[in-house]
Amino acid sequence: MCSLRVDEPFTLDPGGMFSVHFCKTRAPCSRPKEGFVRCIMVATHLQGTVHVQGTMKTGAREQASPRNPAHRESHRNRLEPASLASPTQIMPPKGSRKSTTSQPALNKTLVLDNGAYTLKLGLVASGSSPGYDDCTVTPNCIARSTRDKCTYLASELDSCKDFGELAFRRPVEKGFIVNWEAEKAIWEHEFMSGSAREGLRCDPKETNLLLTEKPNCPKELQKNCDEIVFEQFEFASYYRHVGAVLNAYHAPNAVDSTVKPQECLLVIDTSYSDTTILPIYNGKLIQSAVRRLTVGGKLLTNYLKELCSLRHYNMMEESYLLNEIKEAVSYIVPSTQEFARNLEQTWKGRVGDRRELSSDVVVDYVLPDYENSIHGYARPHDPAARLRMQRGVQSLQGPREDVLALGNERFAVPELLFNPTDIGIQEAGLAGAVMESLSVLPEALKIGMLANIVVVGGNSLIKGFVERLEADVRALVPAQYMVVVTRAEDPIKHTWLGGARFASQPELLREAVVTKAEYEEKGSTWLAKRFS
Incomplete structure (x- = not known):
């Protein structure tokens, strides 16, 4: 088949004339006469690749001969396969495709905060009032003892009697899931298999999934995650969201018990992999102001x-x-x-001049x-x-x-959280990173963020963390600004609880989730844009 190239824009009309020329020097016919040759052209359009059947005018060097029927017939046979469908059959009019989208099953949602050190997970019913007690914390790892050669999968680690020289295999590195073979085994063990704890076992085909992720996750890793969720676990519907943003959903309305995000919130998530500063305005992450420290647990x-x-x-x-x-x-x-x-x-003291500690x-x-x-x-x-x-x-x-x-x-x-240069890490400390994050915000937003700083993550449980952070930030801002730093009641489960309160609201969840039918109809590229 000849390779054709379009000289100028044209209307995809199967009965029209197209201004084209051959990309290759080989001509379909040998006689240098002007004429028309019936052909099939493959044109690339913004909406996809379409096949157009019609006629085109040949140039001076590449011409067809109407006087040679045999040659013309062989040329036609080469260019017109019988199996080619008409253009209207191949490309239906825009918007004519019938949607197969189904409504998500909103009665039960698995909220999964997929941390690097632990998983925080729990099932949330629509319209319920979840609390910390509804969250289960389990190790996110596969451990193997080098002594007795026993292998412990996730929650099985709680039954280990000898933690000496354990070798750990963790599916999450730098906050991102990079080992899906291990993560799939952990997920299946925790909420699908017969060994799942009471209240966690579920059928993914009848369950929604709310899954947290770190900000600035590489797109390829996000695509892998989406494929695993829909194509292997086959969840009914799914919502992937930056975990720290869910901390904004912690203030139920006193009138109708609905959950709305706080207007201004600065979340400091100091976890196993790293420490992240995330400014949030009306439940939306201000991406340009996100800052990350490599220092974590x-x-x-x-x-x-x-x-x-x-x-x-x-x-x-x-x-x-x-x-x-x-x-x-x-x-x-x-x-x-x-x-x-x-x-x-x-x-x-010096050698020879020791003193009591x-x-x-x-x-x-x-x-x-x-x-x-x-x-x-x-x-x-x-x-x-x-x-x-x-x-x-x-x-x-x-x-x-x-x-x-x-x-x-x-x-x-x-102390490395506040002075990482002590071991040669060329980064600002936690207070400096907070000020870098706020420096890109308008003054009004900066004032609101400083008055509502919330810290979550396991490192915030270290004694003196909140007091030191507030003192260091206080020293870097004008005296007239209010600085308030609070630690979540349970910094390990706080992100999960925000997601659970979000998932318990049918209206919020219905607008956020993507169903399996939508994913199969529109594909992974559309899904990536939907969650971006």
Whole structure:
């Protein structure tokens, strides 16, 4: 078939004349006579590729011969396959296609906050009043013990008796789902299989899905997610949304109990993967003002592993244990001046001139032995206990104790949230990132955001986090501005609860979700635009 190119715009009329010429030098006929040749042209239009059957005028070098019927017949046979349908059959008029869209099943929605460290999930009925108790938190990982070779899938980790040297496989990296093989196995185990917890088991074909995501997620990862949800799990309908924005839906109307987003809200989501600042206005994310810090819970745990391995034991393979230690003993100092004072109190002195550590800062953490105890615990510092352990002298009563004396590790590790340059990360601290985010907003919005800062995520549970953040931001803004920083009642489940309250409103959910029939009819490109 000849390759044709359109010289100028034209109307797609099968009976009309088209101004075209051949792209290739080979002519369909050999005789240099002017005439018309019946052909089939493939034209690319904005609405798709259409096949047009008609006639075209040949040029001086590429002409057909009306005097050679055999040649003309062979040319016609080559260009006119019998199976080609008419243009009106191939491309129906715009808007004539009958929609197969079905209404979503609004009676039950699975709200899934897909975090990097844990999943927060729960079923929400239409018109209900969900609370924190309706949310289930489960590890988002597959763990394998290098000792007994046992594998633990998500919630099965709660039954583990030996957390020593566990190897973790996490499907989420930097806040984005990158390993769907592992994530699918976790989802199926948590809400589809027979091992699913009571109240979580559901049939995706009869359930809506509200799934959270991080801002600025790559489009290819979003497309993969959409395909998994509709083509493999086959949910009835689906809504993918930036998780932190759902924190705006936490103020039920006192008159009719409807949930409306707060007008101005600055959400600081400090999670396992990173820390994100998200300004929200009337329930809409101001994309240009979003800022991200690479410091999250994972980085803090890894830094604590390095410090403890350098000063005490080799604990580079004890991620689970070090994460527990971080959560148990960490605190954030109120200011940089206090940081220097605490650092002085934990200094042991020069060699040959040692001194006692301050009992106000240093604590002892008793490590678990995974025989008599599964979890460790913190207690006041006892210098004599540390000395006895170093000399190999143990108490005659009770099990043997391995103790970590933790001093500046307690406050130097979480200090990275406010001063990441301490370990060479060239980023502004949390307060600086907040001011960078607000700098692109109008003055009126900036004032409203500063008066309504909400922090969520596991790192916000570190003692002193809210007070330090408010003090640092207060020092960077004019005195006449009000600065109010609050921590959610449950910063782990708060995003999930915002999504649950959103999903409990039939009108909001009906406008937001996309049904499986719509996805099959309009495709992934349309879905990406719908959720953008």
